[in-house]
Amino acid sequence: MNISEHQATAPADQSKPYCGYLLRDLQNKAPSNLQILRTGPGTPMGEYMRRYWQPVCLSQELTDVPKAIRIMHEDLVAFRDREGNVGVLHRKCAHRGASLEFGIVQGKGIRCCYHGWHFDVDGTLLEAPAEPSDSHLKDTVCQGAYPAFERDGLVFAYMGPPDQKPEFPIFDGYVLPEGTRLVPFSNVFDCNWLQVYENQIDHYHTALLHNNMTVAGVDDSIAQGATLQGGFGELPIIDWHSTDLNNGMVFTAGRRLSDEDVWVRISQMAFPNYMQNAAIVAAAPQRHSGPAMSRWQVPVDDEHSIAFGWRHFNDEVDPDHAGKEEECGVDSIDFLIGQTRHRSYDEMQRAPGDYEVIVSQGPMAIHDLEHPGRSDVGVYMARSLLRDIIAGKTAPDPVRAKAEANGGGTLPRCTSDTRLKIRRRADKEEDSAVIRKACHQVLAVMKECDEIPVDQRRAHILQRLDEIEANL
Numbered sequence: 001m002n003i004s005e006h007q008a009t010a011p012a013d014q015s016k017p018y019c020g021y022l023l024r025d026l027q028n029k030a031p032s033n034l035q036i037l038r039t040g041p042g043t044p045m046g047e048y049m050r051r052y053w054q055p056v057c058l059s060q061e062l063t064d065v066p067k068a069i070r071i072m073h074e075d076l077v078a079f080r081d082r083e084g085n086v087g088v089l090h091r092k093c094a095h096r097g098a099s100l101e102f103g104i105v106q107g108k109g110i111r112c113c114y115h116g117w118h119f120d121v122d123g124t125l126l127e128a129p130a131e132p133s134d135s136h137l138k139d140t141v142c143q144g145a146y147p148a149f150e151r152d153g154l155v156f157a158y159m160g161p162p163d164q165k166p167e168f169p170i171f172d173g174y175v176l177p178e179g180t181r182l183v184p185f186s187n188v189f190d191c192n193w194l195q196v197y198e199n200q201i202d203h204y205h206t207a208l209l210h211n212n213m214t215v216a217g218v219d220d221s222i223a224q225g226a227t228l229q230g231g232f233g234e235l236p237i238i239d240w241h242s243t244d245l246n247n248g249m250v251f252t253a254g255r256r257l258s259d260e261d262v263w264v265r266i267s268q269m270a271f272p273n274y275m276q277n278a279a280i281v282a283a284a285p286q287r288h289s290g291p292a293m294s295r296w297q298v299p300v301d302d303e304h305s306i307a308f309g310w311r312h313f314n315d316e317v318d319p320d321h322a323g324k325e326e327e328c329g330v331d332s333i334d335f336l337i338g339q340t341r342h343r344s345y346d347e348m349q350r351a352p353g354d355y356e357v358i359v360s361q362g363p364m365a366i367h368d369l370e371h372p373g374r375s376d377v378g379v380y381m382a383r384s385l386l387r388d389i390i391a392g393k394t395a396p397d398p399v400r401a402k403a404e405a406n407g408g409g410t411l412p413r414c415t416s417d418t419r420l421k422i423r424r425r426a427d428k429e430e431d432s433a434v435i436r437k438a439c440h441q442v443l444a445v446m447k448e449c450d451e452i453p454v455d456q457r458r459a460h461i462l463q464r465l466d467e468i469e470a471n472l
Helices: 003-008 020-028 044-049 193-201 203-207 220-225 345-350 354-359 374-390 398-405 428-451 454-471
Strands: 053-058 067-071 074-080 086-090 125-127 148-151 154-158 181-189 237-242 249-256 261-270 274-277 293-301 304-313 416-421
Touching: 044 374, 053 067, 053 074, 053 181, 053 293, 053 304, 067 293, 074 154, 086 148, 086 154, 154 304, 181 354, 193 261, 193 274, 193 293, 193 304, 193 354, 193 374, 237 374, 237 428, 249 374, 249 428, 261 428, 416 428, 416 454, 428 454
Parallel strands: none
Antiparallel strands: 053 154, 067 074, 074 086, 148 154, 181 304, 237 249, 249 261, 261 274, 261 416, 274 293, 293 304
């Protein structure tokens, strides 16, 4: 359903003043769009997500004891054995159901504490000490397990059909520019995965929620900590575009910084639940920089989810070194007050942030109660694209073919911040049109990188940006 269809079906009583009595029953409606909200085993969205590598915890959470986790409605246990191999297994032991969160990590695999059954990281039963030597249990029993690996402090698992396991895609922003550090983090949200994920494509809220939306008189340090600096305070000239990266989408957001400077910001969704964001701490962009954050919104169940990701630290996205690596970790991130649940209710009310506005929509947002406007096109586009994917209306996995065609090299990305020298037009509408055109041309340049070797991409981008400036 698009925005106009949604508005046409809205109850007429919603337009009347003091209509609370007339609308009270709507507040208890069941959520719609359940096909993209629900992610349990066997659901269309759940099965779609299971075809991709998903982060399940941070490496630092794997200690000398197992870590109980819940991911996509499944109770699991994660551990690193003493040989350094990572296991993600069903939590209940295949023998009598005792929880492996109380298991004993071994040199190889994990041992259930109840009867000593010993499993390798792939679920193979290595030993059942209480059974006779001629037992065939090792040939007939296997603990449920998922392929898993670690990268830059995140533990990933593949929970889908074994014969459809993909390669893990490596984007150039993971390794470029040289010296980039990927610092892992997680943020827990007490709500459905989608309302967190779609918040990232809603770029208008950065100029509103994250700019002076605090109670008068609140401590200056808190007010500043809840506010994005630089040009974020200006409402952007924004468009949303579908892409072929996992059937994803991007937004292009243009802002005039001065009479001579325009800022073009692009952030990118790759479905089902991945996002790359451009710079989040720099006051103003340099000539061109790449992603500052990679993030997966992973369902725990239908009413809880966890953001797992990396903050990218390098001199391009953070030339002033304003980011704080030490503040990134388990349920912790280093930018903007209001990203986590770890504040008092009073603090949340006086300086609300993303966590408050997202979770306060309810454990599963009721989309039928919304009154969308033009600023919501991106959110409704994301929902529509997701519905089309799980309905089989689009190709299921174009990024895999692209990765294979790339010969194992890194994949390009559209996510970027760009600063262009474009003089201000006297006519406001004409100036807005020029900014919008610049945004579309920068996006086209980023898409051109699909066909360019990784070591030539940046030079190509900078040359093409010069050409855009010359023609605008």
